[in-house]
Amino acid sequence: MGRGIRVSRPRWAARVISLWTDNFDDFEIVAHEFREVGESVLTLGETAGRIKTSGVPIRQPLGVVYSDFRDGQFGEIRYFLTWQQALEAVGLRE
Numbered sequence: 001m002g003r004g005i006r007v008s009r010p011r012w013a014a015r016v017i018s019l020w021t022d023n024f025d026d027f028e029i030v031a032h033e034f035r036e037v038g039e040s041v042l043t044l045g046e047t048a049g050r051i052k053t054s055g056v057p058i059r060q061p062l063g064v065v066y067s068d069f070r071d072g073q074f075g076e077i078r079y080f081l082t083w084q085q086a087l088e089a090v091g092l093r094e
Helices: 010-021 083-089
Strands: 005-007 024-037 040-051 057-067 076-080
Touching: 010 024, 040 083, 057 083, 076 083
Parallel strands: none
Antiparallel strands: 005 076, 024 040, 040 057, 057 076
16 A cells, blocks of 8 residues: 655645646646545545646546544645555545
8 A cells, every 4th residue: 555645734735735736837636526534534636737848738646635633624634646545545445
């Protein structure tokens, strides 16, 4: 099972996303599905855009697990490059 990219503080999540998205034009994240799984929330979606330097289009599956909720905010986010890895991280299978 993949561990994914782990971000332990929500404000760091914005920085991680910005480091990634700065390399693309027309970048978007599309969520296809949200699931509440125990104490976590799983999002299955994809990223899409064009690489700035080459104009090459990309489309990449994305799984995100939000957990460690406190005072209405998440304390941890884990990003996965496959839906299967994200599902397995919360104990599910496709």
